[in-house]
Structure formats: structure tokens, C-alpha cells
Amino acid sequence: MKSPSCLRQTHDSDSSKRYFHHGSNHSGNMDRVLDAPPGSTVLLLGNEAIARGALEAGVAVATTYPGTPASEIGDALARIAKAAGIYFEYSTNEMVATEMAIGASTSGVRSLVSMKHVGVNVAADALLTFAYTGTRGGFVLITADDPSCHSSQNEQDNRYYALLGSIPLLEPSSPQECYEMTKEGFALSEKLELPVIVRTTTRVSHVRGPVKVGKIVQGQKKSEFVKDPKRFVTVPAVAKTRHLVLLQQLGKAEMLADESPMNFVLKVGGGSKEGVITSSAAFNYVMDASSELGLSLDVLKLGFSSPLPRNKVAEFLRGHEAVLIVEELEPVLETEVRAVAQHNSIRTRILGKEDKLLPRAHEFDQAIVGSALSKAFGAKSKKSEPARAAPEDLPARPPVLCTGCPHSATYFAVNKATGRNAIFASDIGCYTLGVSPPYNTADLLVCMGSSVGTAGGLAKVNSQPVVAFIGDSTFYHAGIPALVNAVHNGHKFLLMILDNRTTAMTGHQPHPGSSSGPTCCDITAVELEGLVRGCGVKWLRVVDPYDIKTTTETVKEALRQEGVSVIIARRECALIAKRDKEGAILKKHFIDQEACHKCKTCVDRFQCPAISSANKVQTIDDALCAGCGVCAQVCPWKAIKEVK
């Protein structure tokens, strides 16, 4: 079978020039993203392949705000930025990251910005108008979508941003294509003077596969900004004319898409009068399922999928009697393909989500696509193994807060202080796990920073006290305008900033409160207390959540205040403390069974992966115990003691 790779770089399995080193760059080790020699084939994560593609395109400025499934793009670049001689930063949020890249691009320097799908909502204000001014240096925005919400609050389909903003969009299916399309994206962006979006999904970003790499080049790093306010200052008169330019460029983009080798036809099993139009991860399932079912099909694989290469699609439709559109999530291609058929009076039968052959929610797999192919083309589906569900009584293992997690202590104290009689506005981070028993400290969550904004609305119309929880990184990201709003408009609630000194959930990236971290340049910590006071907050306390008594009393006092009160619960993430040698000063604990009253407070109202209960006896697993000592304060009988 032909390689699906858009630039026809085959996975040369006989290559003798193999590169084989570990991903991390500690102690002078080589790094496979940076050091893989040109022409070698190396196993890369889709996200790492994007980083490599950007380096080979001569990217000079790269920015991001971490978010699964996009985080490893920034992590790879953070690790190697210095050695690669590029500027990289973890920006405060996705909009700032995008604006940083826009500043560089409009100066003629190639820039990359990466984020998860919902990050584009934050960046959209900048992005959609940047399409009007257009680029000078190539500008590529990576959006990593998350069908099936593996680690996200929704599964929005960001291909709509391409349509909404008239922005060209590329959709890789494999790590090899991630690499190639990122690289190609920069060239395309400069050719069209438009931003380019590269859209992956979890099953593209988090796939590791062979990538044949090329040569890293040093791009232009410094520039002299050439003023052109009639292009770059989008006052109404300029915006109005620039929109016409954008539409003109979009027309050129469509011509390029029609000719692009990223859009190609594969003949599977000898080809036939039946065809499939597909993109992204869905392409992979089409290939595997049709090979399993022994189908003969023509597959139009769209890598440069927006603007739709309408001539190529029309030609494909004319050559086939029936065409199935296979795409995850929204019927973006399907709607457009039907329009092409209507416009050209093509009578080909077009099948897809409209015909209920494929679902509009959640990610696909080989079985879903195989079944759709069978139904569409009347092939006999092979008897596949029945989906075997795990036995129902298997103990569930959802993600939980770690041993020694300071958030656990905070939640216990807040529940104690409020008697659980409060409404909890939560936010995005590890601490969202407080939604589960025994804490139940999340009642409302929509997006980054929403705890602070929604708390105002909740407090305005409810009589119960309102407590908002937000992580440190999330507060810097999107909590500040909402806090200013709350002070300004006199809302009454308690905001708890859960300050664990890092962006823990996505892999411990630094944030604006950090003074060090993996990055290319010096960073300065922006102190949280000053920031909160600067927002106009009059009542601010800082507590150590490991001190349950003080935290509980402080929460009680905060709830008696008029207006907004803020508590910073500060304690380093337990996973980092564990790595840190100073963590060793903490003491392991055990349960003195003679003193234990079997009240189960330590497991019913507190949660620690090290404490379990079996046959009415509670014990602490010494190997797991992080030594935080919070459980000793939780126990009403003082039965939890330090190991001497």
C-alpha cells in the first residue's frame, strides 16, 4: 500500500540511519526532537513532530499556554529552545500567546502558537482580526481538538474557526503528517499572507509513530518593523477593505488546496465506483477498516481541507456513484461537499451524518467506521469480536488527588468551615477532581477562569454562601478581569486561590508566578498577593492548607466579610515536593489501632490514596504516604501518629 504521507516521504523501514535517543534533555543527553539527523527516521509523538516541523521551517518565536492534548508541543520546545536558538515562552493565556506570535509575524519573523481546542476560544478575538491584517513572517496556530472529551470540558470542532475566520486549515492524520504540515504551514502562510491553522485531535497529537525528518534551519530572528497602518491598524475603514483582501486571498488558498499534494486520492483494493472523502484521524480508520473488510474503494484524503478544494471534490464526485463522508464530530466537510454537488448539478449519492450512518458526537474507531462503510456500500461486515464490557462490579479507578495533595487539605477545611452549606464555583485544573466524594466541592464549571465570574452571579441570586476555587495558573490566565469585576460591582463571595506554585494538571509548566522553569530566557515572578490587592481586594489572607485548623478558621472569618474576600492557600504541588529533597522533612504517619475509634473520618470525609479501609480497619500504606500529616489533623481521636 502506498504511504498516505502527503509529501510521499515513505516510512523507510530499512534506513540504516536510525536515531534513537531519549526525549528528555537532562544532563547533556541528546534530544530526539532537536538532534535527530536529517534523513533519519525517529519515533515521535504527533506533538513532538509538530515541534520538529516548526524548527525545520525556521520558526524563531514560539508561544503556548499548556493544555491537553497540546501540551507536549510547548514542552518539547521549552526543553530545546535554548539549544535551538529560538525564543519560546509559556504565555499567560492563549490570547496573549497568539498576540505575541502576531507581533513577531507582522515583523516578518516566523512564529508558532499552540493550544488545546478551547484555548482557541480565548485566542479567537485576536486570531479572527489577524486574518484581516494578514501575516508577514509565516504564522501557524496549532489547535489540538479532543473528540470524546478525554481531558476537556467540551468536544467542539475547531474546523469551524477556519470557516468563521476565512483562515486556511491543514489536518494531519499521523506524526509524519504533523511534521510535514507544520513545516508546509509556514510556507503557505507566507505565500498567502494569512495565518494558517493546523488542527490535530487527541488521536493525532498523542500518537507516537515513525517520522522521517529533514534539516533544521535557522530562520530570521530579528527584524525592523515596517509601518503600514492602512494594513495593520484595523480601524473600521481599514477593516472594511482588509476583509475584501482576505476574501481574495481565500480564493487563492482554494486554488492552492485544489493543487495541493496534501489532498490526494488513494485507490484501495483496486478502486471502484464508490468513494470516501475523509480527513484527520478518521482517514486512519477508513484505511484499516476497508482493508479488514476487503473493500475496493477510492479515498479522497483531505489534508488541506479548508478552504475546501471544490474542483478536486467535484471531480471526485463525478467519478463515483456513491460517496461516504467520514469525519469526526461536526459535518463540516459533509455540508460543504453537498453544496459542491448542488452547485455543479452532480447527482452522485452523498452519504454521511445526515443519513445517520455516522455519529456527530465522540471520536470514531475502526468498528464505527467499518460499520458505516458496510452499510453505505452494502459490503458484508466481517464478524467482529463483540465489544466486551468490563465486568460491572469491577472497582472503578477514576483519577484522584494525589497523596499529600494540598487541595485535599483545603477541601477538607472548607467543608468543615461551611458545613457543606455553600455553593462551590470550580475551575479548570487538578482541583476540579474535588467534584467527587468525599469533598463534593464543585457545583458549577464551564471554562478557564469561570469560577470567579460565575461566583458573582451565583452570589447575586442565591442566599447560600458562595465559595469559588481557582488554581494559581488559571487565576493568572483568566481570573483577574473577573476579580476586578467582583470588587468593582460589590459582589460577595470567597475566592480561594489554590496556589500550588505550578501548572500541575498539564505537566508542571511554569506560570507567571514562577521565577524559574524550562524556558529559553529569564522569567520574573509576578507575585500573587500584590496582584490580588491591585484588583482592589481589601480582605486577603494567605494560609498553608496543611494547617487544617488555621485554614478552617480563616475560611469562617472570610465568609463573615462583606464583599469579596480572598484566601491564597499556598503549598507546593506534592508531586514536585516529592522530587524536591526538602520534601524529606515531612514525616510518614500510621494509624494507632488501639487509639482508633473506627469512625472512618479519615476515609469518609478526607481522601488520600495512602489510606484504605478493609474489614472495618483503616490503615496507611507506608510506601504511598507522602508524610504531609494532614490526616493526623483530620482524625478526631488523635489516632494517626508520626512514624518514629
Next chain:
Amino acid sequence: MTTDIYLVGVGGQGIITASGIIGDAALFAGKKVLLSETHGMAQRGGSVVCTARIGDFHSPLIPNGRADVILSFELLETLRGLCAASKRTTVIASTERIVPLSVSAQKLRYPTLDEVKIAVERTAGEFHSVDAPALARQAGVPMSSNIVMVGALFGTGLSGIDESSFRKAIGANVPRKAEENAKAFSMGAEAVRKRRAS
């Protein structure tokens, strides 16, 4: 020849590293390979699945019942992994037990090794249990249960990957304590070979 390997366990057990080693080893052996990985929130002590497909595939996801090998890093997760099993599936399970909080919270029972064995034999084929933590300790690298499990995979002979490719891949992915990790790999392989011979 193709081999589909379904790796299951608990976040923090080094499963991504193990699948990375298998991926590199396959590449060194001149094979096509695709891996899928679990990142993000699920890693906070949750159930984790990685897949490794060796052969001419486009998607790294293994269809239901299609795994050739289930490599389980935790005893209970072996049962959850059986969704990928059929009668031709070989199951290699570490006897390591990480009891989830739901066991005490909901008064559920953690299965015994015998119960796991019976369940595996009902739905899958061959079953091997490996005391990976003990072997890792014996090798002098208590944190390298995952390397023992990679060794056990090699021991079944089902991966189609030669020994030197595996060893090279371990060196590339786990540069520290090279000698001890090499030993952990050998002990894992030996544990399965012995069982197969008996």
C-alpha cells in the same frame, strides 16, 4: 506479521515509557509501529491504556478483542483490559496491587490472583503472572517494574522483535542504571520463559 499489544495499568506506573521502549525496539527491528498514549488528567492515579500496533496499520487503536498481547501492569486493571481480549490473546499480568479508593469507599472487593486467572482463562488464551516489583527490586532498580514487564513481553516471543533491538531501546529510553535495567529486562523475560517451558 502484525502484533497488537494492549498495555493497561495505573497512572504513574511508567506505562508510557514501556510503550515507548516497545515502539523504539520495533523501529530498530525494521518494523512499522504506531503507539497511542494517555496523557493529562487520567494520569492522576486513574486507569491508563496505551497501545502498540506493530505492522502495517494506520490507526494505533486496537479494535475490541483484537489484542495479541495484553500487558497489564496492575492486577485489577488486567480485568478491565480484557475488553481487548479474545481466545488468541496472551495475557501477561504483573501481580502488583494498587487498591483503588473505590474499594473501601463502596465496599467492593479487590480480586485475588486466582480470580483474575480464572477470568482471563475464560475470555483469553495463555496467562502469565509476573511479580514485577519483586524482580525489579532484585535487579536493583525498584522503580523499573515497567522494564521487567517489557522483558516479559519479549519472553513470550510474540512481539516479533529481536533481543538486541529491545536492549538498544531500553538504553535509549532509560539511560540511568543501564546495567540494572538490562538485568530487570532479562529477569522479566526469564520469568515468562520458565512458565512457558513448564
